[in-house]
Structure formats: C-alpha cells, structure tokens
Amino acid sequence: MQRYDESRHSVAVPNDLESPxxxxxxxxIGAVGGTTTEALCADLELKKGTALSIIGTLRSRGHLERTESGYHLT
Known part of the structure; x- marks a missing residue:
C-alpha cells in the first residue's frame, strides 16, 4: 500500500467527474502524489481493465498525465 503524502495540498474533485x-x-492519486496502475489496483481493489478505462477518461479530460513513474494529477 502506498503511503499518504502529507506534503500534498487538499485535492478538489473536478466538476466534470460524476462516477464515484x-x-x-x-x-x-492526489493523496499519494502519483501511482502506478498496479499499485492503484491493489490498494483500491479494482480490476486492471476498470482502472485503465477510468484512467483513460481522466487523461482525455486533462486531469491526469502519465510519466515514467506512473500517473500524476495535472
């Protein structure tokens, strides 16, 4: 499990996100400061296909970026 990054500021959910x-x-992702797909799936108990679909939507809306170390909020 990834640790909460206390140095991060509070994260406000964008208005265009409706799905829980x-x-x-x-x-x-905002709480941990970035993550990999594998860590996200393990920590949130999500199937990889579900996570990748949602990540794709978040990226297409400009909320996430992918780097060599994983996904980060924009």
Missing part, C-alpha cells in the same frame, strides 16, 4: 470510481481514483 473516477472520483475515488482522482482523490487517491
């Missing part, structure tokens, strides 16, 4: 799972993933 999309909100959960967004808040999780």
């Amino acid at each position: 799972r999309a909100k959960l993933i967004y808040l999780y």
